[in-house]
Amino acid sequence: MSASAATAARRAFAPNWPARLGLVALGLYCVYAMGRLDITGERLVTGLGEAGRFLARMWPPNFERWELLVEGLLESIQIALLSSALGILLSLPLGLMAARNLSPAIVAAPTRAFVAVCRSLHYVIVAILFVKAIGFGALAGVAALTVASMGFVAKLFAEAIEEISMKQVEAIRATGAGPGGVLLYGVLPQVASRFTGFCLYQLDSNLRNSTLVGIVGAGGIGGTLFAAFKRFDYDFVAAILLSIIALIFVAEVISGRIRAAMR
Amino acid sequence: MSAPAAAIRPGDALRREWHRFTPQERIGRWLVWLAIVASLVWAVRTVEIIPEFLADAPQQMADLLVRMWPPDLAHYYPSVHDALIETLHIATLGTVFSFALAVPLALMAARNICRIPALNALAQLLLVASRSVNSLVWALIFVAVFGPGAAAGTFAIAFRSVGFVGKLLAEALEETAPGPVEALRATGAPWGSVMLKGVWPQVQPAFWGIALFRWDINVRESAVLGLVGAGGIGVVLDDAINFFQWDRVATVLLAILAVVIIAEILVTRIRARLI
Numbered sequence: 333m334s335a336s337a338a339t340a341a342r343r344a345f346a347p348n349w350p351a352r353l354g355l356v357a358l359g360l361y362c363v364y365a366m367g368r369l370d371i372t373g374e375r376l377v378t379g380l381g382e383a384g385r386f387l388a389r390m391w392p393p394n395f396e397r398w399e400l401l402v403e404g405l406l407e408s409i410q411i412a413l414l415s416s417a418l419g420i421l422l423s424l425p426l427g428l429m430a431a432r433n434l435s436p437a438i439v440a441a442p443t444r445a446f447v448a449v450c451r452s453l454h455y456v457i458v459a460i461l462f463v464k465a466i467g468f469g470a471l472a473g474v475a476a477l478t479v480a481s482m483g484f485v486a487k488l489f490a491e492a493i494e495e496i497s498m499k500q501v502e503a504i505r506a507t508g509a510g511p512g513g514v515l516l517y518g519v520l521p522q523v524a525s526r527f528t529g530f531c532l533y534q535l536d537s538n539l540r541n542s543t544l545v546g547i548v549g550a551g552g553i554g555g556t557l558f559a560a561f562k563r564f565d566y567d568f569v570a571a572i573l574l575s576i577i578a579l580i581f582v583a584e585v586i587s588g589r590i591r592a593a594m595r
Numbered sequence: 596m597s598a599p600a601a602a603i604r605p606g607d608a609l610r611r612e613w614h615r616f617t618p619q620e621r622i623g624r625w626l627v628w629l630a631i632v633a634s635l636v637w638a639v640r641t642v643e644i645i646p647e648f649l650a651d652a653p654q655q656m657a658d659l660l661v662r663m664w665p666p667d668l669a670h671y672y673p674s675v676h677d678a679l680i681e682t683l684h685i686a687t688l689g690t691v692f693s694f695a696l697a698v699p700l701a702l703m704a705a706r707n708i709c710r711i712p713a714l715n716a717l718a719q720l721l722l723v724a725s726r727s728v729n730s731l732v733w734a735l736i737f738v739a740v741f742g743p744g745a746a747a748g749t750f751a752i753a754f755r756s757v758g759f760v761g762k763l764l765a766e767a768l769e770e771t772a773p774g775p776v777e778a779l780r781a782t783g784a785p786w787g788s789v790m791l792k793g794v795w796p797q798v799q800p801a802f803w804g805i806a807l808f809r810w811d812i813n814v815r816e817s818a819v820l821g822l823v824g825a826g827g828i829g830v831v832l833d834d835a836i837n838f839f840q841w842d843r844v845a846t847v848l849l850a851i852l853a854v855v856i857i858a859e860i861l862v863t864r865i866r867a868r869l870i
Contacts, residue, residue: 345792358691365688369681369745369826379741386739410638417635452855456731456819457848460836465656467648474642544729548822551643558823561735577727 386566393574394567401575404546404553408579411473411542411552416535418474419481426482427489434493434519444490451483455541459550470551477538477545484537488530489523496522528594532587539583543576659841666845675831675850682827683854685745685820686813689752690806697757701764708768708794718761726758730816734825745826752813752820760809767801768794803869807862814858818851 366372395401429435430443459476466472496519504518546554553572560568616624703709704718728736733755737747776793784792821829828851835843 362688362691365684369684369688369749371688371746371749375741375746379746383740386736407642410642413634413638414642448856449852452815452852452859453848454815454819454851456822457832457851460822461659464836465659466652467645467655469645469648470642471644471649540729544731547731557732558735561739573728573732577724580727581723 389564389566390570392567393570394565395571397568400556401553401572404556404572405543405575405579407470408542408546408552408554409539411470411477411545411550412535412539414474415477415481415542416531416538418478419534419538420485420531422478422482423485423489426486427493428515428519430486430490431493433496433498443486447483447486447490449483450479451487453479455480456545456548459545460548463549468549468551473542473545473550473552476550477541480541481534481538485530485534489527492523492526492530493519525594529591532590536583536587540580543579662841663845665842666849667840667842668846670843670846671850675828675847678821678828678831679850679854681745682817682821682829683814685748685752685827686810686817689749689817690756690810690813692749692753693756693760693809694806696753697761697764700757700761701768702790704761704765705768707771707773718765722758722761722765724758725754725756726762728755730755731819731823734820734823738824743824743826748817748820748825748827751825752817755816756809756813759812760805763805764798764802767798767805771797800869804866807866807869811858811862815855818855 426443426447429439430447432440435443455476458479459472462472462475466475500522501514501518504514509517542552542554543557544552544554546552546556547558549555553576557569557572557576560566560572614621700718700721703714704722706715709715709718730751734747734751737750737754741747741750771794775797776789779789779793817827817829818832819829821827821831822833824830828847832844832847832851835841835847
């Protein structure tokens with residue numbers, strides 16, 4: 333027993349049996365899951381042929397209806413701006429209420445639960461519910477993305493607040509400042525720069541998501557995209573996809589510049 | 596102006612007014628705020644809002660909630676349950692496939708492993724393209740390719756995740772220390788062994804972290820793929836909505852919520868133990 337242990341210790345790069353077994357298990361799972369989901373080699377081969385035809389029909393992209401395209405993109409940008417602004421405004425109090433070092437547990441726990449629910453439901457599902465409640469159009473998109481922004485920004489904001497140093501808070505409190513003064517001069521300066529970063533990130537991701545909520549009728553370019561897909565208008569689809577990618581790329585470059593300038 | 600020189604008293608320097616920002620900085624800050632406010636005003640004034648819809652929104656919302664209550668829990672088994680299991684398979688298999696595609700791309704994109712700049716750029720381009728297209732749009736494309744069903748959903752999840760996983764993996768690879776790699780190479784180890792024993796142990800924690808994180812995201816995303824016909828619980832949700840069976844919609848939503856929350860707790864637990 334001790335001899336075998338000694339040889340094992342002497343052998344560098346011994347085979348890692350648990351890892352190998354894990355790989356085999358993963359392979360078995362993949363085979364099982366592919367069987368369940370009906371993914372077969374034959375289907376992949378047919379799919380490849382279809383993909384070729386699909387790409388052929390997408391080329392060349394058709395920019396003839398550019399007015400429709402620009403209108404949709406502008407509406408997407410508006411949805412992104414409005415939902416980010418609303419979401420961030422609502423996240424400020426929610427984040428403060430959810431931070432366990434500033435608010436009592438009786439307030440923090442329900443707020444955290446609310447924020448978790450906002451985050452858990454995918455924005456497209458929320459958009460469906462708002463489309464039924466407020467009707468088709470950009471307003472439903474704004475409402476849905478506001479909920480999503482709240483879930484994300486409020487959580488990060490609460491985490492940032494929980495990491496602040498309490499010394500400054502105590503110092504401000506010692507000067508006799510009220511709760512408003514403590515927040516304004518003790519808490520917010522410590523989290524302001526990180527908070528701006530979260531807001532920028534959220535604006536970026538809202539822009540991505542606002543190009544999509546139109547699929548369920550909540551305004552923006554997504555509606556145009558879905559309609560084009562349904563009409564097998566694949567060259568227009570290619571044009572829309574290219575413009576969405578360009579828009580996101582430009583937004584990413586701009587927010588990268590802003591982030592670099594803030595540092 | 597005509598102040599005599601004698602007016603400069605000792606201690607004047609202490610009475611100077613101090614500013615946090617230079618005038619330029621202050622103008623810059625005002626311009627940023629102005630830009631934010633102007634863009635918001637533009638958005639509010641031009642976005643299409645139908646006042647009639649807005650006016651009866653609370654009423655409609657209340658109506659929706661009343662119709663959803665109580666949830667039709669009897670509907671859960673078997674149809675919602677089976678769709679839920681299918682969603683989990685789509686998310687897991689999609690994550691595995693995305694890693695199969697992302698690992699070679701990440702190796703190609705990492706500048707310290709692949710020394711050819713053209714290949715680096717090509718890999719980066721592919722990763723960015725994968726990330727820019729949303730998972731629902733990938734699902735639309737794959738529904739057109741494979742036909743409606745879970746196969747389209749799995750590939751949509753996989754292709755969407757490649758960009759994210761590949762980018763993070765490439766960053767982890769570029770941060771590895773060159774020492775172990777050089778030591779192994781000096782012993783004459785082939786490329787595969789250098790990767791397995793020199794690079795893999797260094798990126799392993801990042802790798803598992805990325806895998807867990809992406810699986811968690813994929814569970815959420817795969818729940819909506821069914822809305823465009825790509826399988827999973829979204830199909831059941833879409834059917835229930837189209838038939839206005841709001842009590843069933845409530846059941847499906849509760850099921851999705853429960854799975855997403857369980858997945859998040861699971862991932863946090865495993866991550867705490869692994870890292």
